[in-house]
Amino acid sequence: MRGRIPDSFIDELLARVDIVDVIERRVPLKKAGREWTACCPFHNERSPSFYVSPAKQFFHCFGCGAHGSAVKFLMDYERLEFPDAVEELAQSVGLAVPREGGREAAPREDKGDLYALLDSAARWYENELPGNGEAQAYCRRRGLDADTIARFRLGWAPAGYDGLIKALGGSDRRMQLLTEAGMVATGERGHRYDRFRERLMFPILDRRGRVIAFGGRVLRGSSSASPSREDQEAGIPARTPEKSSPKYLNSPETPLFHKGRELFALWQVKQANSSLQRIVVVEGYMDVIALHQAGLPIAVATLGTATTPEHTEVLFRAAPDVVFCFDGDRAGRAAAWKALDAALPRLRDGRQAFFLFLPDGEDPDSLVRKEGKEGFEKRLKGATPLSDYFFGELAHDVDTGSLDGRARLAERARPLIAKLPDGAFRDLMAQELEKRTGARANVPAEPAARRAVQRPVAVQRSLVRSAIALLLAQPGVAELVEPPYRFLRLDKPGVALLAELIDLCRTRPGINPAMLVEHFAERSEYPALQKLMAAMVVGEPEAQRAEFLDALARMEDQAVALRREALTAKHREGTLSSAEKAELRELLAARRSSAAQG
Secondary structure, three states: OEOOEOHHHHHHHHHHOOHHHHHHOOOOOEEEOOEEEEOOOOOOOOOOOEEEEOOOOEEEEOOOOOEEOHHHHHHHHOOOOHHHHHHHHHHHOOOOOOOOOOHHHOOOOOOHHHHHHHHHHHHHHHHHHHHOHHHHHHHHHOOOOHHHHHHOOOEEEOOOOOHHHHHHOOOHHHHHHHHHOOOEEEOOOOOEEEOOOOEEEEEEEOOOOOEEEEEEEEOOOOOOOOOOHHHHHHOOOOOOOOOOOOOEEEOOOOOOOOOOOOOEOHHHHHHHOOOOOEEEEEOOHHHHHHHHHOOOOOEEEOOOOOOOHHHHHHHHHHOOEEEEEEEOOHHHHHHHHHHHHHHHHHOOOOOEEEEEEEOOOOOHHHHHHHHHHHHHHHHHHOOEEHHHHHHHHHOOOOOOOOHHHHHHHHHHHHHHHOOOOOOHHHHHHHHHHHHHHOOOOOOOOOOHHHOOOOOOOOOOOOHHHHHHHHHHHOHHHHHHOOOOOHHHHOOOOOHHHHHHHHHHHHHOOOOOHHHHHHOOOOOOOHHHHHHHHHOOOOOOHHHHHHHHHHHHHHHHHHHHHHHHHHHHHHHHHOOOOHHHHHHHHHHHHHHHHHHHHO
């Protein structure tokens, strides 16, 4: 069992899903004989070394070594924890994930209670919104309709230090969860209070639509910053005056929320677009919401932080074209350059980045109000390609008419171009640099570890490892082996594991290779089994069955030979017992008989 999800369910799930379908929805695959292939999504390469085996229900990259089942692929590709990957796979085939022991028996590391608590908090804030005139007036002023408010689950955090605590923190366990979720803070005298007060609330959802955090916007005209008597007695700080209070306050980092990885409204974007070709990154919550309401449900925002490499990877997995939209001032251009730097290593062939700088004093919200959907789409179509922005920004203070200036441009550009993945775009960027400066780009070649790797032929391995590899390739051969297993007499590493694998295959007829390996996911043998699974096993099914049985027979012969040698050595020393003398006579007689027959 893994966590609280029964092993039997993992077996059923991996039997129901097809790893080719799971991966092809995220990575374009091409048929290659009995397998499917692609450029690896986990490292940069020009020639495909990533293979998917329908027979094994297993993927493997011969370039970087990534491998595993459909569950492992989702964990690595979508950056999910094991239970979340299982949940996502189960949803895709209409299965409900069972939990052993019931909800009350959930281990503390299970985050289900945190998700439920944050969803309850979102509902509480939503229910508070209609009763606050100031928040309602703000929504009307920003032109938000009822459908948009509901789609983004906007809410209101009322004044007072313990509204949410009273609503949701009815026990020590609930208070512990509120603290872990970042919803409460602690005052100077140890008293806990609501982190969000007098703010318009924006729930932040993960890629499965679950609330994981909040952003809160302070509104003009909110109540005074003077602390109440209760707040003063509790040592709780007053809300700072609007001049010094941050306009937006986000949840702190929690077990569920890491702002450097999450994007506001990505869930809503994916719900609105079955096939997304372009995604737009803007700076604020309200900019996102305004574009969605105007009929452009392709906008997301980072969460009060610069664009990170993790953000860009999530963006390019969502859509091949990413438009970074920033203010045209100095701060906006600085943010754009950070986004460019984060995007460079992710720009594999087929991915494109663009930059849209807005007029002074405008933001996406104001522009889409003035120009409408069509006007903003026109701006998006005119966005600057990354290559143009790259060279323009590097050359803005350089005299490219002089040798010194061109040399400076080349020196600035080379290390950045080197960050690009190997491919056509990197080659073209190097050519453009040479064209602009006259200097050869001299971009370092792709590291040898990342170059295309030819698929290896079958490797030499011990009898035990060979038998395990053959069993992993074709679990059905276990039916040919009846207990007791005579090869168990061989005292070699891996023999006990082989017997355990055979037992597992015999008790679960029809188990596929990926299911078999996943049974060892939390054991020390797991990495070795994955490597054996990924190794080439040459031969047709009939030949593999014969090779497997031959390996077991040879293991038994080795065990007999080693036992005979050990008893012979004891005989020379004169230390054999009567039973051992009888055993040695039988072993020697068997060897003479075998030799005579040969």
